[in-house]
Each structure stands twice: as C-alpha cells, then as structure tokens.
Amino acid sequence: MIYLSAKREKYKQAIGLSKLICVISMRYGYQAMTIKEFEDIFRKMYLPLGMYALRIVDDADVSEDMVQNAFMKAWETIEAGKAIDNFSGYIYFAVRNECISWLRGQKEFVGPEEIPEIDDEAIDTSERDARIWRAIDSLPEKCRLVFLMSKRDGLSNEEIAEELDISVKTVKNQMTKAFSRLREALSSGHKPFYLPFL
Amino acid sequence: MDKKEIKYIAERYKSERFSTDKAWSSMGFRRLSWWTVNRAAAAIVLAVGLTATAAIVINRHLASPEDETGQETVVPDTAVSAVKVIDFEDTALPEVIKQIKKIYGIEIENIPENASDYKLSLHYEGNVENLVATINEILDIQLSVKKK
Numbered sequence: 446m447i448y449l450s451a452k453r454e455k456y457k458q459a460i461g462l463s464k465l466i467c468v469i470s471m472r473y474g475y476q477a478m479t480i481k482e483f484e485d486i487f488r489k490m491y492l493p494l495g496m497y498a499l500r501i502v503d504d505a506d507v508s509e510d511m512v513q514n515a516f517m518k519a520w521e522t523i524e525a526g527k528a529i530d531n532f533s534g535y536i537y538f539a540v541r542n543e544c545i546s547w548l549r550g551q552k553e554f555v556g557p558e559e560i561p562e563i564d565d566e567a568i569d570t571s572e573r574d575a576r577i578w579r580a581i582d583s584l585p586e587k588c589r590l591v592f593l594m595s596k597r598d599g600l601s602n603e604e605i606a607e608e609l610d611i612s613v614k615t616v617k618n619q620m621t622k623a624f625s626r627l628r629e630a631l632s633s634g635h636k637p638f639y640l641p642f643l
Numbered sequence: 644m645d646k647k648e649i650k651y652i653a654e655r656y657k658s659e660r661f662s663t664d665k666a667w668s669s670m671g672f673r674r675l676s677w678w679t680v681n682r683a684a685a686a687i688v689l690a691v692g693l694t695a696t697a698a699i700v701i702n703r704h705l706a707s708p709e710d711e712t713g714q715e716t717v718v719p720d721t722a723v724s725a726v727k728v729i730d731f732e733d734t735a736l737p738e739v740i741k742q743i744k745k746i747y748g749i750e751i752e753n754i755p756e757n758a759s760d761y762k763l764s765l766h767y768e769g770n771v772e773n774l775v776a777t778i779n780e781i782l783d784i785q786l787s788v789k790k791k
Contacts, residue, residue: 505660577652596653
C-alpha cells in the first residue's frame with residue numbers, strides 16, 4: 446500500500462519530482478496545461494526563442510538564461526492555475542521582457558524602444574537563425590571546426606590549414622561540405638504551427 | 644542563402660548551447676512518460692519535499708516469530724518476497740536506499756549519482772521488488788535489487 450501525502454505549499458520549492466505532483470494536481474483540475482504539453486512546447490520553442498533573445502542580448506549564455514527564466518515564470522503561472530490563452534505570444538513577450546530587464550543592468554542600455562518589436566519578421570528571423578544554429582550543431586566535428594575557424598574566428602583557408610595541419614584543399618572541401626549542409630537546412634525551413642498568433 | 648545571417652550566427656555560436664534536454668533538466672524538470680504519469684495518477688503515489696528530516700523506519704517481518712523479540716531477521720532466500728512496512732518522511736534517497744537494504748537484507752544497484760537530489764515521503768507495505776519498481780517509476784531511475 447502506498448499513499449500520497451501531498452504538501453502543496455512545497456510545490457514551488459520542489460524541483461524535479463514536484464512536477465509529478467503537479468501532474469497529479471492537474472488531473473484533479475488544478476492546472477490548465479499538463480507538464481507534457483508544456484514540455485512539448487518548450488522543446489519546439491526553446492531554440493527559436495533563444496535565437497530571438499540572442500538578437501537582443503548578443504550572447505548565447507545570457508539568451509539561454511532569459512529563455513529559461515521566461516519558461517519558469519510561465520510554469521509558475523500555470524501552476525498557480527492561471528490560464529494562458531496564447532502561449533506562443535505570451536512566451537515571446539516574456540522573453541523580450543526578460544531581455545529588457547537584463548539590459549537595464551548593462552551600461553549601454555538605451556531603452557526598451559530600441560528593442561525590436563515582436564512581429565512576423567522577428568519570428569521568421571528567429572526561426573531561420575534556429576535552423577542555422579541547428580545545422581552548425583549537426584555538422585561533423587572536423588567540418589564544424591573548419592567552418593567556425595573561418596566564419597567565427599575569421600581565419601583564412603591558409604591559416605586554418607596551417608593550424609590544423611591539413612591541406613588548403615581539405616579546408617575548401619570542408620567549407621563546401623558545411624555550406625552544403627547549411628543550404629539544405631535553410632531550404633527545408635517552414636513556418637511552424639505556432640507562428641500566426643499576432 | 645544569406646551568408647550574412649550565417650556569419651552572424653557563426654560568430655556567436657558556442658558548442659553545446661541551446662540543448663533542450665540540458666535546459667529542461669537545469670530548470671528542474673524531469674521527463675515523464677505517459678506510462679509513468681498514468682501509473683502515478685492511478686496509484687495515487689508519493690509525496691516529495693525538499694526539506695530533509697530523518698527517516699522513520701518500521702521494520703515488521705509479518706511472517707517471522709523473531710519479530711516479537713525485536714531481533715533482526717535476515718533470510719536471504721526470501722528477502723526479496725518478504726512483506727515489510729517502511730515509512731519515510733522527507734528523506735533523502737540515499738538514506739531511503741540504506742534503510743531498504745538494511746530492512747530487506749538486499750543490495751541495491753544502479754544508484755544515480757544525483758541520488759541526494761531526491762527526497763521522499765512515503766508509507767509502504769509490501770515486498771522490496773515492488774517498492775523498488777515503484778520508486779524507479781516515480782523517479783525515472785533504474786535501481787535494481789541484488790540478493791545478498
């Protein structure tokens with residue numbers, strides 16, 4: 446025999462397994478979105494939202510923090526039993542607000558009016574950036590190294606060849622391979638289901 | 644293909660960033676299968692808290708006359724099927740495992756490295772295999788019972 450001794454006041458403190466308890470709560474009608482639904486959306490939107498934040502804060506680590514903060518706050522809202530009508534729109538605005546809050550702490554911040562509004566173009570850009578990021582992620586290791594040395598670090602083919610102790614021809618081949626993969630990734634792009642929310 | 648956009652991303656690219664698995668985990672969520680969720684809901688399962696307190700363990704070997712004398716009974720051949728009662732209150736998983744090993748006279752393997760992250764409150768009466776299976780299902784871990 447196993448019984449549940451739920452302690453609802455601890456939900457917000459608990460990590461990991463507390464989510465299971467939240468699922469149970471949800472099944473008794475306390476929550477508007479299941480954790481599975483939340484996770485599905487998280488997995489679909491995490492990278493595009495990260496790319497959206499990247500365009501604002503210009504740092505991958507910071508943008509990850511911004512997106513995670515936004516999702517955590519969204520979950521707390523859901524956990525509190527509040528309905529979020531348009532989650533996609535909500536989470537984009539939440540990420541934007543997180544970025545603005547972060548930028549306020551930076552010396553160069555000039556004001557929220559300088560942050561691009563969330564519109565179709567911004568979302569398209571996020572989606573395209575996400576495809577590029579994912580394509581770079583999926584490149585074979587050596588190919589990715591050569592590509593990043595060229596495009597990120599600004600090294601010439603000759604410098605890369607010398608650095609990696611390979612021929613210039615190999616560098617060119619790897620670059621061709623990388624661009625081919627990126628071209629494939631970009632051409633396979635499509636508008637995701639959650640875009641038409643504005 | 645817009646080389647300017649590719650260059651923009653390449654210049655900011657860092658390996659192992661934007662992993663959804665890592666992010667989901669670092670946010671404190673664990674992946675739950677529908678099977679786990681359904682079983683959990685059907686069983687009306689466990690409570691989990693963060694505050695650690697000492698474990699309260701009641702060991703009652705129902706079939707053993709030695710229980711009346713309060714002596715420890717270790718019966719390796721039947722340890723796995725022995726029915727016993729255990730209570731934990733906000734207890735860390737390593738302590739839970741320690742008590743299970745002591746009470747049932749078995750060894751437990753495949754303990755996750757982050758075992759101390761989990762804390763349980765539970766009342767259980769039954770054999771160790773079902774107990775471990777239940778904990779595995781709830782925590783999404785792979786503890787296994789090894790007979791002594």
